[in-house]
Amino acid sequence: MTERSATRGMAHASSTDGTLARTAATDRVSDDARSVPEATVARLALYLRVLTTLVEAKTATVSSEELAAAAGVGSAKLRKDLSFLGSNGTRGVGYDVSRLASRIEHALGLNHRHRVALVGAGNLGHALAGYDGFAERGFTVTALFDNDHARVGERVGELVVRHLDELDRVCVELDISIGVVATPAAAAQSVCDRLVASGVRCILNFAPIVLQVPDTVDVRKVDLAVEMQVLSFHVARRAAKQVRTTQNGTVVVP
Amino acid sequence: MTERSATRGMAHASSTDGTLARTAATDRVSDDARSVPEATVARLALYLRVLTTLVEAKTATVSSEELAAAAGVGSAKLRKDLSFLGSNGTRGVGYDVSRLASRIEHALGLNHRHRVALVGAGNLGHALAGYDGFAERGFTVTALFDNDHARVGERVGELVVRHLDELDRVCVELDISIGVVATPAAAAQSVCDRLVASGVRCILNFAPIVLQVPDTVDVRKVDLAVEMQVLSFHVARRAAKQVRTTQNGTVVVP
DNA sequence: TACTGTGAAAGAATTCACAGCC
DNA sequence: GGCTGTGAATTCTTTCACAGTA
Structure with a gap:
């Protein structure tokens, strides 16, 4: 049920009422990766x-x-x-x-490539599809979907936009391991559900809502507005300190 | 000197050698905002x-x-x-x-609007300039800059792309409080320096490098590749557990 | 000598569990 | 009865400081 925010990080998932998280997160996996915080x-x-x-x-x-x-x-x-x-x-x-x-x-499991499906071919989708950092780190954006029939067929880099209806089939066929949700908020949960139904177990969410997923699925969230608001908090805190500072006549270390 | 990553969060800044962080982060600001973690x-x-x-x-x-x-x-x-x-x-x-x-x-200091300067009018810049979530939360993207003369003058939503040379002047004139760096890695540090020189003290960085800034400046970072790699780690961990599970013949709780 | 690796101490963040109030 | 607010207990993270080694 839980979603892992980009600004924090917690183990697997927790059920709605907060009981029982992390199936076996702290035990070590024999092979090589010790339990890493x-x-x-x-x-x-x-x-x-x-x-x-x-x-x-x-x-x-x-x-x-x-x-x-x-x-x-x-x-x-x-x-x-x-x-x-x-x-x-x-x-x-x-x-x-x-x-x-x-x-x-x-x-980090980067020794083999990951196939990524990107949903949402708007501005953000375009930006993500063209982002070099993915390819450099072993992530291949393998499929790009959109809801809008007008956009289907459009070429974006090496990809062609497919309609959302193909999502289920294509995800299975291409063995997608990571799904990226770059849709408007209204569409995000339903897209997420379809990704999960297609066997995708890791999702990166850019939509400004909290996705509800089963415990078996990992969600990470990038929320631009949250980042800005944290900055805003610091602006405000700084401003408040300024005021107090001038009142006292003391100068804060530069 | 330090940069606050999007996936963590720490107080003000720490000098290169790790000594002495958080100027006065834990003391309460009289007015209203108690020290909030x-x-x-x-x-x-x-x-x-x-x-x-x-x-x-x-x-x-x-x-x-x-x-x-x-x-x-x-x-x-x-x-x-x-x-x-x-x-x-x-x-x-x-x-x-x-x-x-x-x-x-x-x-969070959202009771008055923040003026934001966005640097980099590529795909990501376009996506950010058009992002509704900003406006809804009191952030007005007031200026948009790019290095590339070919792009200067282009309209993006309500904005017109300005050349980077105008950055210093415009930031001061428009009283920009937050700068967003959406340039390629190579340009990011120099853009950041200019923002800081123009009096911008809060920066949101999308470029995949760690910006070096004075202690007086707050940087938050959104790193798409990092988010993906964290997911990759979870894919790998899950896969490893699968293997062990089948070896043991035990089944992990679904 | 210059540096890593790590126990042990300190500090944050989270969770528990319950007193207090509507 | 139901729900908030919060000390106290717990767990996670960071920092310190130094033993150990090429």
Whole structure:
């Protein structure tokens, strides 16, 4: 029932009344990925991006201090994060850039490509379909759907817009693992339901509503208005402090 | 120096070496906003959206249980969140919908409009410029900039694309309070620097790099690739569990 | 020497559970 | 009876600081 907001992160799902979450989230999966805290997972993706630029710059090794600065986190936090991968730096030297990069890739499940279905071919859909960052990280946008018959058949990059009615069939045929909802709010829940019915178990939601899904499905949400409102809060807080500051005559450290 | 990722949330900023964060984040601002935890701020925006739909549906009151379910959180968490606003429900009844909505609006600083400058008029820029959610929440996209002379002068909704060279002047003239960076990675840092130089102190960054800013500036980041990678991690974890499950012959609760 | 990896301490966020009020 | 508001308990996350090692 629950949806995981983009600004937080929690284990699997929780039922409506709040009872019983995380089926077995904390037990370790034997193979290789130890139980990695949610907060750490999000940062691993960040480190990976920095590492990729280092690989391109032919940098061979990097210290936790350097990598942390480039990623905008503290070095202790970075080391702790990496330690969950049972990671392998060299004391006195640092981390082997490409080795660490592939370790993280593996931990995040990026060692094989993911097929992505994108629903909603409006402005946002176009932007997402053309977003290089997806392809670079192993995500292939394989299908693009829209409700609007006028848009069906339109070419967007390498894709052709299909009608929503094909969604169920195409998702199964193409073995889609991730669905992206970029529709208006009104359509989002029904699109989501169809994705779930087609076997899609991971959804990235851009629509400004909270999607209701069964416990077996993971939803992440990107909410632009929420991001802006958090900024607004900080503007307001800053303004309030300004006022108090001038009243006191004290100056806040610049 | 630090950047606040979209998936976490931390106080003001921390210097490169990790020393000394949050200037005075925990002290209360006299006027009205008590120190509200970062995690709570993000959720308040969410509650507000649900409340808005309730207002439209002419619902007069709502219980914490109902509101929490609609927002996809537990009811205890919701009540705790609201309690930071010194909030005002009625025991045995619930919350007055419109009263609570305006309380939250006030706490988030949404009681007056924010002028937003958007930099980058590519696909994403277009999508953002046309995003209704901004206007609905009091954010007016007031200016739109691009580097590319070919795009300057193009109309996007009510806006006309201006050249980046005008950024400094226009930001000051229009008293922009929030800047949105929707440029390619290569241009992002320099755009950010110019925004900061023009007095913009809150930035929403869509470019896939970590922006370096002075402590006085707040950055929030939306990173689409990171969101996808977190999903990928869950796909992988799920797959690993599947395997183990079949090995054991046990079936995980559906 | 310069750096990693990690226990142990500190700090946030979440959840519980119940007193208090309508 | 039903529901809010909140201390106290719990769990998650970050930070510290240092033992250990190439």
